[in-house]
Amino acid sequence: MKILLTGGMGFIGSAVIRRLLRTTDARIVNVDCLTYAASPEAIEEAASDPRHVHVKADVADTAAMRAIFAAHDPDAVMHLAAESHVDRSIDGPAAFVQTNVTGTLSVLEAALAHWRALTPERAASFRFHHVSTDEVFGHLEPGDAPFTAATPYAPRSPYAASKAASDHLVRAFHATYGFPAFVTNTCNNYGPWQFPEKLIPLTIANAVEGKPLPVYGRGENVRDWIHVDDHAAGLVAALGRAKPGETHLLGAHAEARNIDVVRGICAVLDRLVPDPAGPRERLISFVTDRPGHDFRYAIDAGPAMAALGWTPAYSFETGLEATVRWYLENAAWWQAIRARNYAGQRLGTAA
Numbered sequence: 001m002k003i004l005l006t007g008g009m010g011f012i013g014s015a016v017i018r019r020l021l022r023t024t025d026a027r028i029v030n031v032d033c034l035t036y037a038a039s040p041e042a043i044e045e046a047a048s049d050p051r052h053v054h055v056k057a058d059v060a061d062t063a064a065m066r067a068i069f070a071a072h073d074p075d076a077v078m079h080l081a082a083e084s085h086v087d088r089s090i091d092g093p094a095a096f097v098q099t100n101v102t103g104t105l106s107v108l109e110a111a112l113a114h115w116r117a118l119t120p121e122r123a124a125s126f127r128f129h130h131v132s133t134d135e136v137f138g139h140l141e142p143g144d145a146p147f148t149a150a151t152p153y154a155p156r157s158p159y160a161a162s163k164a165a166s167d168h169l170v171r172a173f174h175a176t177y178g179f180p181a182f183v184t185n186t187c188n189n190y191g192p193w194q195f196p197e198k199l200i201p202l203t204i205a206n207a208v209e210g211k212p213l214p215v216y217g218r219g220e221n222v223r224d225w226i227h228v229d230d231h232a233a234g235l236v237a238a239l240g241r242a243k244p245g246e247t248h249l250l251g252a253h254a255e256a257r258n259i260d261v262v263r264g265i266c267a268v269l270d271r272l273v274p275d276p277a278g279p280r281e282r283l284i285s286f287v288t289d290r291p292g293h294d295f296r297y298a299i300d301a302g303p304a305m306a307a308l309g310w311t312p313a314y315s316f317e318t319g320l321e322a323t324v325r326w327y328l329e330n331a332a333w334w335q336a337i338r339a340r341n342y343a344g345q346r347l348g349t350a351a
């Protein structure tokens with residue numbers, strides 16, 4: 001089986017590639033244009049594996065997408081390429097519409113033309129897997145029931161709106177053309193190789209370096225967390241089992257307030273590498289809140305677990321400790337990124 005995977009140099013895409021290479025016989029065509037958030041190091045093992053090929057191309061380049069489908073003749077698509085950082089979408093929404101909406105349409109059009117030309121047998125087993133986020137559902141108040149596949153869409157950030165639009169396009173292709181596409185929506189991912197602009201890696205990196213830990217507002221916003229390797233396992237299970245037109249919500253039932261996540265990271269670091277200057281909680285710095293900051297996300301992942309025969313392996317506690325250890329052991333990787341990005345990029349330093 002040959003899988004055309006977009007965004008394979010990104011945080012989640014690279015975890016999927018590592019899993020596919022380790023646990024399946026699949027061949028992978030990794031379409032990635034190498035944005036600021038790309039980490040080829042995350043799939044170092046793939047560089048010498050003949051089952052993996054990287055094609056440098058922008059998903060929004062329709063001609064390039066058609067040429068890639070023609071050259072590589074895939075049996076399935078896993079579409080992960082996306083701009084994903086909410087704060088960047090607030091500063092510049094256009095790039096999010098370009099990659100997430102125009103890019104998804106471009107991949108869909110190339111995939112539809114490819115699928116229509118397949119033999120009936122190959123067309124019947126072809127799948128287009130669109131990987132999305134719970135942010136498309138808007139946000140929850142304390143006590144609200146978690147998101148399900150039936151929750152109406154109500155995106156609130158430019159990023160979430162662009163992902164919602166891409167989900168709608170995928171479903172429209174299924175309804176209009178009978179195209180065998182399905183969607184998975186996940187919650188906040190964390191783990192190895194996450195770009196150090198997101199809350200968990202940023203907090204670990206700043207805490208290691210004794211810098212302020214920026215917490216937006218009062219830190220009371222709630223996120224639902226899943227380890228990226230658990231998400232990757234869910235995505236691979238979905239590719240094997242999900243039916244066209246379906247939606248599966250992949251999560252691990254681990255809600256936490258941001259302030260508790262930050263304190264948890266401080267506690268793990270204080271235990272593993274005590275700071276002579278004192279507990280790292282002293283570094284917590286409450287900063288100006290994100291505009292339109294979604295209050296709470298939570299996913300009911302029970303139906304997806306039952307349908308896909310998949311269960312996350314990490315609790316948030318074990319996953320967070322493993323992640324802190326990984327960032328300690330791989331400091332050279334994130335330190336190089338931070339050195340490159342300090343000139344102008346927003347990496348969450350205190351406002």
Ligand code: TDX
Nearest residue numbers: 084085086133187188197198199214215216221258348
């Ligand atoms: O410095 C920070 N301080 C802070 O308090 C940063 C970067 C974030 N935060 C808060 C904002 C959020 O409530 O922490 C929470 C997590 O923030 P992010 O890591 O930016 O993630 P979030 O906005 O929740 O979105 C993430 O989850 C859903 C991903 O970035 C999305 O791509 C995914 O779709």
